[in-house]
Amino acid sequence: ETGVTQTPRHLVMGMTNKKSLKCEQHLGHNAMYWYKQSAKKPLELMFVYNFKEQTENNSVPSRFSPECPNSSHLFLHLHTLQPEDSALYLCASSQEGTFTDTQYFGPGTRLTVL
Amino acid sequence: AQSVSQHNHHVILSEAASLELGCNYSYGGTVNLFWYVQYPGQHLQLLLKYFSGDPLVKGIKGFEAEFIKSKFSFNLRKPSVQWSDTAEYFCAVISNTGKLIFGQGTTLQVKP
Numbered sequence: 001e002t003g004v005t006q007t008p009r010h011l012v013m014g015m016t017n018k019k020s021l022k023c024e025q026h027l028g029h030n031a032m033y034w035y036k037q038s039a040k041k042p043l044e045l046m047f048v049y050n051f052k053e054q055t056e057n058n059s060v061p062s063r064f065s066p067e068c069p070n071s072s073h074l075f076l077h078l079h080t081l082q083p084e085d086s087a088l089y090l091c092a093s094s095q096e097g098t099f100t101d102t103q104y105f106g107p108g109t110r111l112t113v114l
Numbered sequence: 115a116q117s118v119s120q121h122n123h124h125v126i127l128s129e130a131a132s133l134e135l136g137c138n139y140s141y142g143g144t145v146n147l148f149w150y151v152q153y154p155g156q157h158l159q160l161l162l163k164y165f166s167g168d169p170l171v172k173g174i175k176g177f178e179a180e181f182i183k184s185k186f187s188f189n190l191r192k193p194s195v196q197w198s199d200t201a202e203y204f205c206a207v208i209s210n211t212g213k214l215i216f217g218q219g220t221t222l223q224v225k226p
Binding site: 003004040041042043045056058090092098099100102103104105106107 | 118146156157158159160163165204206208212213214215216217218219
């Protein structure tokens, strides 16, 4: 595997479910990001982790809980989501945690909340 | 708040036609600008970026973009498109808070 991988690629869940999205980067980068891409809207930054420490939380509701156990892995734990949370969730990584670094994106997880 | 506008939401061109996709941003200070591309079924990837220096930036696959500070614009151009350029194109800017802000994207469809 090379680059940034995300699992699962598709997820359907009910509002009372708990699920997790996984992201793994094989690039030796130190920063990882979660973005949300909703239909007809720009990509929205959710979280940034730099050297496993969260450096950015872009006013994301607490029903989204990120976890970064090491620089290669990033999770997004989902709990009691709403239908409006249905979107494509993209993970990205970069060498450092500055936005001037080129970010490398994963394929995304298409989430549907029923 | 800073914003990025891509006025063309869906563009359809024939092969060999010239391309120009508009991008305007609202931030008046020092800017860092990007164009990303997402080919069908593939990851979002960097096409080109501008930080400083020559305002005409050349990227991969024959694309270029010109930073015009007076117009707050960073339009993407290619003199002759190919069917393989069919993709979604995103303009992005780093805001004064250091966050990467994306435009809504432009879908380009190139007819063979």
